[in-house]
Amino acid sequence: DAGVIQSPRHEVTEMGQEVTLRCKPISGHDYLFWYRQTMMRGLELLIYFNNNVPIDDSGMPEDRFSAKMPNASFSTLKIQPSEPRDSAVYFCASSSGQFYNEQFFGPGTRLTVL
């Protein structure tokens, strides 16, 4: 398996633009997580899904952020409109309910909002 795949790896955009980050989890995994990492706040969980259904989105910072999982092999995290303070590395991770909570992380998307 190729592991968790994220795209793009780097994104530079201007304030006010819409940004869409993409994630393909490991095949067969039924949990998907979106994290954000900054120097100031460390690694924070934004939202996670189980069987494509959002379970906990309490970490989503504000309404500008939205996440979807239309099927078991694809998820998006959208920021609209983007702001400079959204600059961070965004990680997607997946895990299997069968194996106790070992999460497999993707390589991350480094987002820079100018």
Place this chain on the structure above:
Amino acid sequence: DAKTTQPNSMESNEEEPVHLPCNHSTISGTDYIHWYRQLPSQGPEYVIHGLTSNVNNRMASLAIAEDRKSSTLILHRATLRDAAVYYCILDSGSARQLTFGSGTQLTVLP
């Protein structure tokens, strides 16, 4: 969630054992102890986890105190590739999410 306390940084010499401590005095009986590490410019990766007994795998060993209020991740022979931030995380298992703290930055000296 119960909290963990780790030193901000540690140093080790290459090919020597490394003992990374973690305190979790408020751990509950059902909390698992997980260790993840994050190499530079990469996502975190799972290292090991345990509940009560000591655990070994190909990457490391996990020694858990008898009262479970602390644990130690043991790298038996540190290599330069082990330089990373190591996170100790408690997980009750019911909520599935992991809460990452600030971790321990391990520097391995050649």
